[in-house]
Amino acid sequence: MEDIRRKTVKTVLTEGASHAGEIVDVKGWVRTRRGNKNVQFVALNDGSTINNLQIVFDLSKFSDDDLKAITTGSSIHVQGELVASQGAGQSVEVQARELEVYGTAPGDYPLQKKGHTLEFLREKAHLRPRTNTFGAVLRIRHALAYAIHKFFNDKGFYYFHTPLITASDCEGAGAQFQVTTLPLNDLPKDEAGNIDYSQDFFGKLASLTVSGQLEGELGATALGLIYTFGPTFRAENSNTPRHLSEFWMIEPEMAFYEIADNMDLAEEFIKYCITYALEHCADDIKFLNDHFDKELIDRLKFVVENDFVRLPYTEGVKILEESGKKFEFPVYWGVDLASEHERYLVEEHFKKPVILTDYPKEIKAFYMKLNDDGKTVRAMDVLFPKIGEIIGGSQREENYEKLQKRIEELGLTGMDWYMDTRKYGTVPHSGFGLGFERLVLFVTGMQNIRDVIPFPRYPKNCEF
Amino acid sequence: MEDIRRKTVKTVLTEGASHAGEIVDVKGWVRTRRGNKNVQFVALNDGSTINNLQIVFDLSKFSDDDLKAITTGSSIHVQGELVASQGAGQSVEVQARELEVYGTAPGDYPLQKKGHTLEFLREKAHLRPRTNTFGAVLRIRHALAYAIHKFFNDKGFYYFHTPLITASDCEGAGAQFQVTTLPLNDLPKDEAGNIDYSQDFFGKLASLTVSGQLEGELGATALGLIYTFGPTFRAENSNTPRHLSEFWMIEPEMAFYEIADNMDLAEEFIKYCITYALEHCADDIKFLNDHFDKELIDRLKFVVENDFVRLPYTEGVKILEESGKKFEFPVYWGVDLASEHERYLVEEHFKKPVILTDYPKEIKAFYMKLNDDGKTVRAMDVLFPKIGEIIGGSQREENYEKLQKRIEELGLTGMDWYMDTRKYGTVPHSGFGLGFERLVLFVTGMQNIRDVIPFPRYPKNCEF
Numbered sequence: 001m002e003d004i005r006r007k008t009v010k011t012v013l014t015e016g017a018s019h020a021g022e023i024v025d026v027k028g029w030v031r032t033r034r035g036n037k038n039v040q041f042v043a044l045n046d047g048s049t050i051n052n053l054q055i056v057f058d059l060s061k062f063s064d065d066d067l068k069a070i071t072t073g074s075s076i077h078v079q080g081e082l083v084a085s086q087g088a089g090q091s092v093e094v095q096a097r098e099l100e101v102y103g104t105a106p107g108d109y110p111l112q113k114k115g116h117t118l119e120f121l122r123e124k125a126h127l128r129p130r131t132n133t134f135g136a137v138l139r140i141r142h143a144l145a146y147a148i149h150k151f152f153n154d155k156g157f158y159y160f161h162t163p164l165i166t167a168s169d170c171e172g173a174g175a176q177f178q179v180t181t182l183p184l185n186d187l188p189k190d191e192a193g194n195i196d197y198s199q200d201f202f203g204k205l206a207s208l209t210v211s212g213q214l215e216g217e218l219g220a221t222a223l224g225l226i227y228t229f230g231p232t233f234r235a236e237n238s239n240t241p242r243h244l245s246e247f248w249m250i251e252p253e254m255a256f257y258e259i260a261d262n263m264d265l266a267e268e269f270i271k272y273c274i275t276y277a278l279e280h281c282a283d284d285i286k287f288l289n290d291h292f293d294k295e296l297i298d299r300l301k302f303v304v305e306n307d308f309v310r311l312p313y314t315e316g317v318k319i320l321e322e323s324g325k326k327f328e329f330p331v332y333w334g335v336d337l338a339s340e341h342e343r344y345l346v347e348e349h350f351k352k353p354v355i356l357t358d359y360p361k362e363i364k365a366f367y368m369k370l371n372d373d374g375k376t377v378r379a380m381d382v383l384f385p386k387i388g389e390i391i392g393g394s395q396r397e398e399n400y401e402k403l404q405k406r407i408e409e410l411g412l413t414g415m416d417w418y419m420d421t422r423k424y425g426t427v428p429h430s431g432f433g434l435g436f437e438r439l440v441l442f443v444t445g446m447q448n449i450r451d452v453i454p455f456p457r458y459p460k461n462c463e464f
Numbered sequence: 465m466e467d468i469r470r471k472t473v474k475t476v477l478t479e480g481a482s483h484a485g486e487i488v489d490v491k492g493w494v495r496t497r498r499g500n501k502n503v504q505f506v507a508l509n510d511g512s513t514i515n516n517l518q519i520v521f522d523l524s525k526f527s528d529d530d531l532k533a534i535t536t537g538s539s540i541h542v543q544g545e546l547v548a549s550q551g552a553g554q555s556v557e558v559q560a561r562e563l564e565v566y567g568t569a570p571g572d573y574p575l576q577k578k579g580h581t582l583e584f585l586r587e588k589a590h591l592r593p594r595t596n597t598f599g600a601v602l603r604i605r606h607a608l609a610y611a612i613h614k615f616f617n618d619k620g621f622y623y624f625h626t627p628l629i630t631a632s633d634c635e636g637a638g639a640q641f642q643v644t645t646l647p648l649n650d651l652p653k654d655e656a657g658n659i660d661y662s663q664d665f666f667g668k669l670a671s672l673t674v675s676g677q678l679e680g681e682l683g684a685t686a687l688g689l690i691y692t693f694g695p696t697f698r699a700e701n702s703n704t705p706r707h708l709s710e711f712w713m714i715e716p717e718m719a720f721y722e723i724a725d726n727m728d729l730a731e732e733f734i735k736y737c738i739t740y741a742l743e744h745c746a747d748d749i750k751f752l753n754d755h756f757d758k759e760l761i762d763r764l765k766f767v768v769e770n771d772f773v774r775l776p777y778t779e780g781v782k783i784l785e786e787s788g789k790k791f792e793f794p795v796y797w798g799v800d801l802a803s804e805h806e807r808y809l810v811e812e813h814f815k816k817p818v819i820l821t822d823y824p825k826e827i828k829a830f831y832m833k834l835n836d837d838g839k840t841v842r843a844m845d846v847l848f849p850k851i852g853e854i855i856g857g858s859q860r861e862e863n864y865e866k867l868q869k870r871i872e873e874l875g876l877t878g879m880d881w882y883m884d885t886r887k888y889g890t891v892p893h894s895g896f897g898l899g900f901e902r903l904v905l906f907v908t909g910m911q912n913i914r915d916v917i918p919f920p921r922y923p924k925n926c927e928f
Contacts, residue, residue, distance in 0.1 A: 006720065008620065008688065027720045028688075029889050047688035047719070048620060075889035103862070103890030126881040127888070129686030138687060142622040149613045156472065156512060158606040163919040164628070164695050165641075165710055167926045177629075177643045177665065179672065181699050184642070184651060184659050195648050201641065201699060201709070203924040208643065215590075215919060215928060222593035223602060224472065224492075224511035231628050231695065235645050235665060245665070246629055255511070256470065256491045256541075398567070417590040417928050424591070425493045425539035426567030455627040455679060460667040462631045464679060464881050 001025075001079055001098045010048035016091045017084045024094060026053060027077045027102075029130065030070050035059075040067055041087075044076070047129075050136050050283050054085060054093035066099060072112055073105030073130075118451055125455055126464050133291070136284035137452055140277055141440050145229070147276035148250055148436075151269055152227045157252060160219035160226035162212030164233075167204050168414055175235040176207035177245075208233035213251050213431065214367075214418050217396065220253035220429055221421045227252035229436070237459050241448040244437060246457040253431035259369075259378045259395040262430035263355050266382055266391050267308050270439070274300050277443050285443070293445030299385055300443065308353040308382065311345075313337075316356050319349055336363045339388035346383050354383045366406045368394040380432070387442050393432020398422060465489075465543055465562045474512035480555045481548045488558060490517060491541045491566075493594065494534050499523075504531055505551075508542070511593075514600050514747050518549060518557035530563060536576055537569030537594075582915055589919055590928050597755070600748035601908050601916055604741055608903055609693070611740035612714055615733055616691045621716060624683035624690035626676030628697075631668050632878055639699040640671035641709075672697035677715050677895060678831075678882050681860065684717035684893055685885045691716040693900070701923050705912040708901060710921040717895035723833075723842045723859040726894035727819050730846055730855050731772050734903070738764050741907050749907070757909030763849055764907065772817040772846065775809075777801075780820050783813055800827045803852035810847050818847045830870045832858040844896070851906050857896025862886060 004025040007015075012024055028046030035041050038059055043052035055078050057067060070076060077100040085093040110116075110124050111131060121128040128134040149159065165179050181201040182188065188196040197205045212228040219226040232249040252265070278285065278300055289296040320331040320341050325348075329338045337356075345354050358371060359379040368377035382391035397403045400422040407415055440452040450456035455464045468489040471479075476488055492510030499505050502523055507516035519542050521531060534540060541564040549557040574580075574588050575595060585592040592598040613623065629643050645665040646652065652660040661669045676692040683690035696713040716733075718725070742749065742764055753760040784795040784805050789812075793802045801820075809818050822835060823843040832841035846855035861867045864886040871879055904916040914920035919928045 010620070027891070029891075047622075047686055073889045075891045102892065103886070103888070105888045109888045126682045126884060127686070129683060135687065138624065138683075139622055142617075142624075145623045146613060146617045149610060153606075153610045156474070158511075158603055159609045160602070160606075161695075161712060161918055163710060163921060163926070163928070165697075165921050165926050166928075168928075175645070177645060178648070179641045179643060180648075181639070181641060182648075184644075184646075184648070187648060201701075201923060202921070202926040204926070206926050218590045218928070219593060219602075219918065222511055222591070223599065231625075233629075237665075246627060248625060420590060422567070424567070424569045424573045425537045427491070427493075427539045428566065454625055454683065457627060457629050457666070459665060462627070462629050462666040462668070462670050464627070464630075464632075464682070 001077070001100065004079060008048040009044060009046045009051065009053045012053055012082065012092065012094075013049065013051055013090075019082055020084050020092065022082045023079060023097070024082050025077075025079050026055075026094065028053070028075070030072055030074045030076060030105075032072060033067075033070055040070075042070060042076075044078070045135075047135060050132055050139075050287055051090075054087070054090050055080070055096050056093055057096045057099075062096070062099065069101045069104045071105055071107075071109075073109040075102040076100065077102060118448065122450055122456075129454065132287060134451075136281075136287050137440070137444050137446060138454065139284050140281045140288075140444050141452065143277050143280045144273055144439055144443060145436070147273045148227075148229060150276075151272045152225075152252065155225070157225040157227050158219070158223045160216060160223070160228055161230065162209070162215035162219075162228050162251075164209050164231065165202070165206050166209045167202065167206050168214075174210045176210060177233050177235045179206045179208060210234060211249070211251065211433065213253065213433065216251050216253040216431060217418070217421055217429065220255045220431070221425070221427060224255050225252070239459055241450070242438075244449055244453065244456055244458060247449075247453070248436035250434045250436060251431060253429065255427050255429045257395075257430040258428055259357065259380060259430060262393055262395060262432060263308075263310060263357075263380055266380070266393060266432050267355070270382065270391065270434070271304050273439060274304050274443060278304070288445050292447075296445035299445075303353055303384065306352045308355050309350045310355045310357065312358040313356050313360070313376070313379075314358065316345055316354075320344060323349070334360050334362065342381075342383040342388040343385065346388075347385050353385070356381050356383060364394070366410050366412065367396050367403065369397045370402055370406075382432075384442060387438060390438050390442065391432050391434050393430065395428065395430040398426045398428050400426060465541070465564065468543060472512035473508060473510045473515065473517045476517055476546065476556065476558075477513065477515055477554075483546055484548050484556065486546045487543060487561070488546050489541075489543050490519075490558065492517070492539070494536055494538045494540060494569075496536060497531075497534055504534075506534060506540075508540070509599075511599060514596055514603075514751050515554075518551070518554050519544065519560050520557055521560045521563075526560070526563065533565045533568045535569055535571075535573075537573040539566040540564065541566060582912065586914055586920075593918065596751060598915075600745075600751050601904070601910060602918065603748050604745045604752075604908055605904050605916065607741050607744045608737055608907060609900070611737045611744075612691075612693060612900075614740075615736045616689075616716065619689070621689040621691050622683070622687045624680060624687070624692055625694065626673070626679035626683075626692050626715075628673050628695065629666070629670050630673045631666065631670050632678075638674045640674060641697050641699045643670045643672060674698060675713070675715070675897065677717065677897065680715050680717040680895060681882070681885055681893065684719045684895070685889070685891060688719050689716070703923055705914070706902075708913055708917065708920055708922060711913075711917070712900035714898045714900055715895060717893065719891050719893045721859075721894040722892055723821065723844060723894060726857055726859060726896060727772075727774060727821075727844055730844070730857060730896050731819070734846065734855065734898075735768050737903065738768050738907060742768070752909050756911075760909035763909075767817055767848065770816045772819050773814045774819045774821065776822040777820050777824070777840070777843075778822065780809055780818075784808060787813070798824050798826065806845075806847040806852040807849065810852075811849050817849070820845050820847060828858065830874050830876065831860050831867065833861045834866055834870075842894075846896075848906060851902060854902050854906065855896050855898050857894065859892065859894040862890045862892050864890065
């Protein structure tokens, strides 16, 4: 073949008919092939976009034999002339001149047919990124991740890497996985017969983190504005479409931010991410809208275009109590709201995203700032249509004595390092957490969280 | 106080004297305080920059009593007039009108004095981001992370999240941490007396990943261009200034890239990151240059301004053998080069960064593409001054039979999912890995890898 610089399918399609007449070099995987005795049409995809590039093989130049290897899933290298397309559905196509087959795809290729169920594709997670659906989801996932970094960087935040392996479960946010190098068949014991963790890798019992927030506060009380974006682990035996054992979380933490600043940031942040996806992933979102969730684009625009309602928990509970609605779980002041309650407020009552604030202290974490009423804390949960809670955050208790009292009430120990942030130059500060897959779920309209991460981990599953 | 929008120290200093006369609102931590009977000068830092903002307290307006809480480490809120500064070292300062003390810092504040050793600060890792040195390192770390995302995003790569918890150790890149929820005091056993992992959380023995590459290849052979950027774990008992048990790694993987494309990308990538840091972190890099490593800026420019030498391993060994240099470790064809060898080539022989290619297959991983000589593989290591190997990569073996043969030679099992990339539409592809902390080490000039990550994990240490 000639030495021509390869172009991605996305580039060729974006340049379009303005480049007609050019000899292009393209590489990719065959999605479909169809045709007649005179001509064969191949839909080529290279992952750069959901759209395929049509390659036309004139059977007066290529024999059936040349083309027999080109089946769904095979990989090819083609050079040919870019021409304006006669057919519907594409502006340009390539009239093949040269063909190189990189790899065939035998008849047992699992993605032969279209229309596999998402359940089937979950078992083929190593190949599913080659489908339209998962290609779209993963490109959107990328765009959202990039939007997050860009948003925070542009605002002067520093990306702060909190540790994954930790010896503390201070937040109590969930069950933890233990991390060890001890030989389980021959565990060292101390004189009392207990496992001797001094011989473990870290010299003590170690686990995977459930949240980077506490370490994030150490960062914010030094660098001012920080965010984390990393994997987080929960060992709960939750077999639901909304839980993963390993997921990615974003946790910004801001010195000198009070609760209202925190709400402003959360609203601006999530609108920015969704807007970014709408602008940068239009084709992928349209595909998911058309194939899975006809209200997807409307729902995304609804969130971006509306001011979020800001409402104290106490008023929210009152609205729910007075709604006359039959809920599965009872509503009363002090209850941890269920998804059905959150969605009622968002979807039926306000018809807008809602930021619920000032929750009873008993149902929130120890580090949240106590209000003057002594009963509620400066928590804020951002509630979304379809999803319910998408962000949870709070202003943090910066008063050493009040926080120490709460820690003692709850019997937490080993918190000296955390308390040093309140002992030395304490400042008002706030932060929130966003489960990344919840955001991807919302923006893609997918139903199952296992379908928005490449290799989901959940009870009894860590394949690939 | 008046309701004035707060500005960061960085903003105030950047706007500079052009905003003189403005009443500004600033918040931060007191670094130092000095003065006389008429006036007191406070150096205020809020983490947004390494530079402090000077606050001037006129003792005719503030009493000693007002100011007694303002000691090193305390946190304050100040409003005052921005004026051109009389003193050396700053262009503007703030004439304080209003003062609010958020938090004092008792006399036992560990960062009272300047000039603490890095070893001492490692024990205070929860507070060390408040020092000039670690503030600078962490801001540079952020800038490098952002540069990485921006570089790949702008080139059409997709950020692909490979799993952290895995049931395979296919790469054999290192010792692994086990992840379990089994009760170690009461392990379930099967009839043969072996631990019954079917009762463990994932239904089998699970570990923390040592590399995301194999899963990355699944991404690249679907989406075309992907990169990973996430935590990676090694359970080796390595107590050195160059190893961490938990570190962050970047692994791009590119379908249709051959080894020369891979080298081009690696060189462009690393130059981009260093250039980005030089442009965006000038003050922080200058501080580290002046205080720790007087050759730092020269070394960074040296890398950016020079074409990397590209040299086969065989020729590199010949140069080393003929150098007449006494090395600690012997040099011969087939040896895995030591850091001293790599640094000789870079620092003494070529005086340029070197990309060494075509290593003996025995010292490289199973997945690297075999050359026609049957002895060497299309590996590439990028060698840097001071650091030695900073990037390791290769073209991957895309031929099913050759790869299967290598897997059988090495006795690897459970690789069917990986082999499917070669079975169905295999393509030439390449990738590389960069240990993020190695890059941060290089760009900051720090000596110990434990000083370039907020909370280092190493044998017997997982504090905070």
